[in-house]
Amino acid sequence: MKKVNLLLLFIAFFLLGNAQVTGKWKTIDDETGKPKSIVEIYEKDGKIYGKIVKLLNPTEADPKCTKCTDYRKGQKITGMHIITGLKKSGSEFEGDNAILDPESGKIYDCKIWIDEDNKDKLNVRGYIGFLFRTQYWYRVK
Numbered sequence: 001m002k003k004v005n006l007l008l009l010f011i012a013f014f015l016l017g018n019a020q021v022t023g024k025w026k027t028i029d030d031e032t033g034k035p036k037s038i039v040e041i042y043e044k045d046g047k048i049y050g051k052i053v054k055l056l057n058p059t060e061a062d063p064k065c066t067k068c069t070d071y072r073k074g075q076k077i078t079g080m081h082i083i084t085g086l087k088k089s090g091s092e093f094e095g096d097n098a099i100l101d102p103e104s105g106k107i108y109d110c111k112i113w114i115d116e117d118n119k120d121k122l123n124v125r126g127y128i129g130f131l132f133r134t135q136y137w138y139r140v141k
Helices: 002-021
Strands: 023-028 035-044 047-055 081-089 092-101 106-114 121-128 131-139
Touching: 002 106, 035 081, 081 106, 092 121
Parallel strands: none
Antiparallel strands: 023 035, 023 131, 035 047, 047 081, 081 092, 092 106, 106 121, 121 131
C-alpha cells in the first residue's frame, strides 16, 4: 500500500510540475507594454508546445507570417505554433530552436519557468548563445 501511495504522489508531483506552465497566457508587447496575444501552452508526449490562439490588437485581419523562413512561412499567425518541443529540466522547460518570433521570423533557443514570487507569471527567455531577452507572460483565468 505504501508503494502505491508513493507512486501516486510521484505522479501527482510530475503532473503538477507540467500543469504549472500549461494553460493560456497573455503575452505583452516589449515596446508598448500592451497585451499582444493569447498563447495556449500544452503538453504532448512529454514535451511542451505553445500556439497563438488569439491576437488581441491585430493591425490587419488574419495576418500571416511573411518573415518566417521555415515551414510556417505564409501561415496565419493565429493558430501558429511558436513554442515547439521544450523538455523539462528541473523546474524549467527548455529547447534548442524552440521559440519563434512571428514578427521577425527569427527562431531562438528557449527556456520557460514559472516566476517564484507570482505563480501566474511565466518567464519566457529566447536566446542565442549568451545573448537573451526575457518576456513575462501572464496566466489567463
